[in-house]
Amino acid sequence: MNMLDRELTSLQLFSGLEHEDASHICNSLQMTEFAANKSILNEGESIQALWIILSGECIVSRSAESGPEQPLALLTTGDVFGEMSFVRTAPHSASIRAVTDVTACCYRREDFLKLSQQRPNVALQVTSNIADVLAERLRRMDTWVCEIMARPEESKHRSEWEKFRAAVYINWNF
Amino acid sequence: MNAYESACHYFANAASVMDLSPNMKRLLLTPEREVKVQVAMKMDNGEIATFVGYRIQHNSARGPMKGGLRFHPDVDAQEVLALASLMTWKTAVVDIPYGGAKGGISVAPKSLSDAELELMTRKFVDELQDVIGPDKDIPAPDMGTNAQVMAWIVNQYEKYHGFNPACVTGKPLELHGTDGREEATGRGVGLLTAAMLQKFNRSLDGTTIAIQGFGNVGSFAASYLHDNGAKVVAISDISGGRYDPAGIDIAAAVLHVARHRSLDGFETAQQISNEELLALDVDVLIPAALGGVLTKENAADVRAQYVVEAANGPVLPDADQILHERDIVVLPDILANAGGVTVSYFEWVQNQQYFRWDLERTRAELAKTLTVSFEKMWDIATQKHIPLRSAAYLMGIGRVGRATVLAGI
Structure with a gap:
């Protein structure tokens, strides 16, 4: 196992795997480099692959119903993305863009399906690790939802301010 | 009801007309x-x-x-x-x-x-x-x-x-004060009384006036009104009231107070109480002393057609409602006695500019400021069919509100 493999197998995705199994997966990974500011995945596209950041930083963002794109998270070395489309065929829910120069490796779903047939126990462990990643993100999502639930007060304040502005500028401006 | 509750009441009335939210009222109060x-x-x-x-x-x-x-x-x-x-x-x-x-x-x-x-x-x-x-x-x-x-x-x-x-303003003339500051509140009361009467096609000529309080405000208001043709028939201070249906010699009263510090010993046709003064059969009643003198107990006794609030808060809310129902016009304190702060502003301006105005300029600027404000208040009251006090508060709250909106919080 080379140094890169050792780095990879220490990641959460390979947690609980034998070295030989992790190394087997590493052989099917495709290394890619992205320059800073380059788009890596676009919201709405559908590429069934899991990405692992080996170096650099990426930003996750999503277009809002109105106004500019909303940044959701900053990903860094060791983080993975694309996991939702990886486990279920669906367009990407967000866009990923390189903030710095980024090196990432890509694990295609077809390689994972082969692994499931050849080494089902290993595939099960990888699936479990991906579920961990998803669970962690779901927990973070819960926190956001709580924050959003608290926002009606804030928007009430905004509309209160706008109502006041209208009162003093339109209805009662002499 | 104390002064604070009274002030809150008048504010709340205007705020509800403007349909301000409880949070915005709280912000402004x-x-x-x-x-x-x-x-x-x-x-x-x-x-x-x-x-x-x-x-x-x-x-x-x-x-x-x-x-x-x-x-x-x-x-x-x-x-x-x-x-x-x-x-x-x-x-x-x-x-x-x-x-x-x-x-x-x-x-x-x-x-x-x-x-x-x-x-x-x-x-x-x-x-x-x-x-x-x-x-x-x-x-x-x-x-x-x-x-x-x-x-x-x-x-x-x-x-x-x-x-x-x-x-600070209201300084002595020798120490960067301004000519016309001392008389300003009383003069403003007089100017505005005349402006209000004009709206009812009346002038000061022959108008009978009772003034409660003969201090800085009452005495200058009395002098202005007297000098401009009104008949000041009653004045008062802590020593009680003086009443003369033929009109009081205001210059003599001012001189008496200058010498004796009060009206005590100043003789007129009739001695009356402060309470009786409020119920005199006059055209204009000017409470120019303390707050809270017209209450729900005595508002029904008022016989004047116009009440000018030269003091701060002399008409309590219950009394204000009674006067309104009786079609008695109340010129509210927040404009009626604003002559003082207006000339204070002129004094501050002169201090900031190191430039002194003469008395004529101060008086002319005071008349201009008060007249413009009165006309605006009158227009609002007429357009919206509301009492003058409500109109004045709408004006004031609107201006403060617009400044608040522009600056942000």
Whole structure:
């Protein structure tokens, strides 16, 4: 196992795997480099692959119903993305863009399906690790939802301010 | 109902007409800063006296805060807060670039010697000097204070901050005061009474007037009204009322007060009580002394067709409602007695510019400011079919509100 493999197998995705199994997966990974500011995945596209950041930083963002794109998270070395489309065929829910120069490796779903047939126990462990990643993100999502639930007060304040502005500028401006 | 509740009531009335939310009302009513200080000093006889002083800075959305300093035994935090909020609406109604504040010490100034009064004033400035100033909060004379007290204030303030005449208004002429400041509130009352009567196709000529209170406001209002053709038939002070259906010789009354410090001993056709004065059969009633003199108990006795609030808050809300139902027109305090703060503004302007105006210019500018404000208030009242007081509050709250919206919170 080379140094890169050792780095990879220490990641959460390979947690609980034998070295030989992790190394087997590493052989099917495709290394890619992205320059800073380059788009890596676009919201709405559908590429069934899991990405692992080996170096650099990426930003996750999503277009809002109105106004500019909303940044959701900053990903860094060791983080993975694309996991939702990886486990279920669906367009990407967000866009990923390189903030710095980024090196990432890509694990295609077809390689994972082969692994499931050849080494089902290993595939099960990888699936479990991906579920961990998803669970962690779901927990973070819960926190956001709580924050959003608290926002009606804030928007009430905004509309209160706008109502006041209208009162003093339109209805009662002499 | 105390002064604070009364001020809140009038504000709340206008705010509900404007359909302001409870949070916006709270924002506009809550003072920006309340200062309560100990004023401790050695009296002439060696005893230690401790007074409590207040300065409440209500709102600075439209500019540095402005308001009087009152030395009176009734001074307390609630009263000062009520008067501070009134100043916010008042400076907005006459559209001078100020916010509102008020302050004072709970003391009977007449119980102090001149030396004690000076020492107490200076000690008070020691406590306040870091929160007042020409661009922060500019005090002025009020009940129990005068130009001499303002001179001590500016002198004490300058010990900390250097030459700074604009830190206070109502100063003596010799110390950067302005000609026309002393008469300003009373003159304004007179000017506005004439402007109001004109709207009813009446002039001052032959109009009968009763004035409660013959201090700085009442006496100058009486002089202006008398000099411009009105018949002032009743005046009063703490010594009681004087009534003469043929008209009182106001110049003689002013001279008497200058000599004897009160109307005590000034003889007219009839001696009446202050309460009787309020119920006289006159055209215009001008309460120019304390607040809260017209209540639900005596409002029905008022026989005047017009009430001009020269004092702050002389008509309590219940009485205001009764007068309104009886079609008696009330010219509200936040405009009626705004002549004083308007000329205070002129004094501040002169101090900032190192340029002195003559009396004619001050009087002309005062008349212009008050007339423009009155016309605006009258138009609002006519358009919206609301009493003058509501119109004045709508004007004041609207101006403060627009400044608040522009600046943000």
